[in-house]
Amino acid sequence: MFDFEILNTDGKARHALMTVNNKQVKTPLFMPVATKGTVKTLISEDLEELGVQALISNMYHLLLKPGIEKIEDAGGLHQFMNWDGLIFTDSGGFQMIRSDFDNEVTSKGVTFNSDQDGKTYEITPEKCIQLQKRIGSDIAMCLDYCPPYPADKGELEKSVMRTKEWAKRCKKQGDNIFGISQGGTIPELREKSCKDIVDLDFEGNAIGGLSIGEPTELMYENTKISTSVFPKRKPRYFMGLGSPIDILECVKMGVDIFDSAYPTRNARHRTIFTKNGNIRIDKRKFGEQHIPLDPNCDCPTCRNYTRAYIHHLCKADELSWMRLASLHNVKFMMDLMEDCRKAISENRYDSFKEDFIDSYTVC
Ligand SMILES: [Zn+2]
Structure with a gap:
């Protein structure tokens, strides 16, 4: 079975429920x-x-x-x-x-x-x-x-x-x-x-x-x-x-x-997504920072580990850093899409998009 129900629109942007084989997902x-x-x-x-x-x-x-x-x-x-x-x-x-x-x-x-x-x-x-x-x-x-x-x-x-x-x-x-x-x-x-x-x-x-x-x-x-x-x-x-x-x-x-594959490929190349732009975790300065990858993120990595620790794992070639970075980057994308859906539902998609782009600068 297949169903696509549009719940809200804001301009051309849509927030919908898609149901396939009794599994329901939210879009975007x-x-x-x-x-x-x-x-x-x-x-x-x-x-x-x-x-x-x-x-x-x-x-x-x-x-x-x-x-x-x-x-x-x-x-x-x-x-x-x-x-x-x-x-x-x-x-x-x-x-x-x-x-x-x-x-x-x-x-x-x-x-x-x-x-x-x-x-x-x-x-x-x-x-x-x-x-x-x-x-x-x-x-x-x-x-x-x-x-x-x-x-x-x-x-x-x-x-x-x-x-x-x-x-x-x-x-x-x-x-x-x-x-x-x-x-x-x-x-x-x-x-x-x-x-x-x-x-x-x-x-x-x-x-x-x-x-x-x-x-x-x-x-x-x-x-x-x-x-x-x-x-x-x-x-x-x-x-x-x-x-x-x-x-x-x-x-x-x-x-x-x-x-x-962008979030996971970037993670394996040591690039971490944050709302204030992407960071290269192997840069020396992050080795001194005993804070989460993104202090606003509640992914398993940010809840439990620091920039300094993940920087160390990179430098020591310990494979677990790829997993920790991937967990974070995938959660970043999930949060981004949730924010899109919310902004569309509240008819403020354009201002949400502009605010996000203003603070997000790709390094
Ligand atoms: Zn995180």
């Missing part, structure tokens, strides 16, 4: 990335404690390791990774097309050779959805064709056409599927692709092929086009966007769902 929603069935350095109990409502895994990675059958044998991905929350799965089209493996993309689908097991895999749009459903995904994403940035107009036209044809075939595989639009940063192609996807009447509509290296203004321009074409009554999902400021700008344009 940020999903940590569990590419291979785990959010790096964290366990499922951590995610629950941090207030994570949903995560996104990747069918392509799980297909190669440990294999779809093994996850089926475990009773599905929820059981396998001990996670009761919502699971989105990405098709892995993005990775398959870019992988170092020999791959061939035709109208039929993607064929690639894996150097992990020496096998040849043929992923058609139909098979892509079937595999996601076999592992118990709550929301499956269509197989799309996303050329790298920058791509020429001809390549983008081809990707819009192929993405539409593949989406038609994905749609026939059942319910709880989101379509993905392409079109790069060429407004007329972006608009065409969004219309193509909307016509197919998926449960939700996603923005693909942005946040892959293009200038921010072009990303915003094409996001605005997408949200003006996508119907209001359905969720809108910007795939792969994780920077707090970009998320706030896109919520203002009417995007509901985001995912990215």
